[in-house]
Amino acid sequence: MPELNPILIKDLRSRMRGARAYILLTIYLTILAGVTLLLYVAIAGSVGNDLNAGREIGRALFFTIATVALIEVCLITPVLTSGSVAGEKERQTYDLLVASLLTPWQIVWGKLASSLAFALLLIIAVVPVMSLAFLFGGVGLTEVLIAIVGLVTTAILYATIGLFWSALMRSSLGATSFAIGTVIVILLGIPFLIVIVTLILGPSAPSSLLDSLWFIYVSRLFIALHPFIALGTTASQLSRGESPFFEIVQTSATNVVVPSPWLLYAIFSLIATAILLALSVRLIHPVRPESARGRRTRPQDRQDASEERVSKR
């Protein structure tokens, strides 16, 4: 039987040992359960005794839990990975890893997998809370599956964002700051741009533009970069009884078929993840003879030079 990735085993051993992992999991579930309880109290008081009350409570609970879980995944996973490679550099164990027979890909994959394993634990831990929603009804299997795909792809992409910064930066603090910064830019920057574009176009936007194919595709693609907007749009489409896989946009001339936002989001996430992983692997390569022959000073050289000075002190 082939052995598991050494980094994965090492990191899981040290991550799960001690109280830290349990404390994080407890805080995460406490927030989630607290929000669920508050929401239940608020909705149960307002819906009255109507026949559909249960369904409404179920839907509200499900979407709130999914949203809170998504927020937590967006914030926790990049922090989990941003300390991974930079942490090895800080502990001065990075050289030992690179000088071993581990390939850069094994290092990157081991770091990602160990963080994702923990992120998946967080996602799975949500399931019992989420299942409360089923007691009330109103939520279908499609919604649940799409929510889980959304959470998992987000966890993978945002973990890779953290990993990329971790491979680039010297310190965990720097890597974490940049990772969180990137998450904030994505989560706040995209809605901001959508608002700006809507304001510029205004209600008087020419229908020739709004109906043009490229506008329809570009705007849908742009929306699909944002996990909350992509999944939220999908949820509202499902509640209108539309197909979970595609959306039909009606223009004055014809009907345009566009893949569902969650599907676009999942595809975009996978592509972005692949690119970031490839960049991280490149950053971890210790010795690249070709570039070393070039006379330009690479950032790595400057790092080495400063290390040299430090080690001589």
Next chain:
Amino acid sequence: MTAIVETRDLTRRFGSNLALDHLNLTIPEGAIFGFIGPNGAGKTTTMRILTTLLAPSAGEARVAGVSVVSDPRAVRRLVGFMPDFFGVYDNMKSWEYLDFFGRAYGIPAQRRQQLIGELLELVDLGHKRDDLVMSLSRGMKQRLSLARAMMHDPQLLILDEPASGLDPRARIELRELLKELRALGKTIMISSHILTELAEMCTHIGIIERGKLLAAGEVQQILRSMRPHRIVEIRIVSGAAHAEAMLRTHPDVLELRREGARETEEHEAEPLDDATGPHTLLADFAGDEHALGELLAALVTAGVRISHFAEQSGDLEDIFLHVTKGIV
């Protein structure tokens, strides 16, 4: 003896700073090679190139005939590296630390378990197997680090300043450990800026300064070549004045000093008086072993009573100062 490390015109620049300047270094198999030089001389740079952590700017470096540039993976298999710092993992036990690096070097599970036990015994940490690495003392961490470097049974061990920060006891233990490793057939390259650390354990030395290799070879050979004449220490119980006169006129004695006397005083000094106690003279002697025997016989025949007549052994410190003189 075949060379395990060979560098040819090895050069490394950091921007405009020349860290290694056409370094030509050869380390024979089975040697304990002491790499001496002041801070910033290029020791760490050389070691990082040999462990494939750094690419040379120009020139070539080979470990057991394998180029570090064209086949770094093969070189990593041959080299065990212990940097001048000890990287600590949080929440990790001693055996897990070794287990992790065993996996990283692709050692099969069964062999790994056996090896961890053997290596922990070798570095005398068998009783610390289940202790967290963080809780070990500095000397223990250093030994654990050495066990880690040995996990994949490398031919060459590269140890960067292994004794820095260790207390005298831990130093002695490290030295004994290195001797054991040499007996196991390992070649050891060890760097230091503290000469006395290396003096007792090395078979070969290389002196580096500002990226240039100033001298390299067997310790004894270097000691000889750096000191073309010997210094003979003679302690005289009686007949000191006569002995001094004899020695001053002896053709092989290049220079004669009284121990403890400063050079300025020497010429004005009164003849040595036997009543003021035994005197010690230091003679720079250019002749061979035979001539030295003749000298002793002549002194004794002339009635000089000698309690001690011995060649002073030169040490690395003298050589280092001699070689690096004027450059620092």
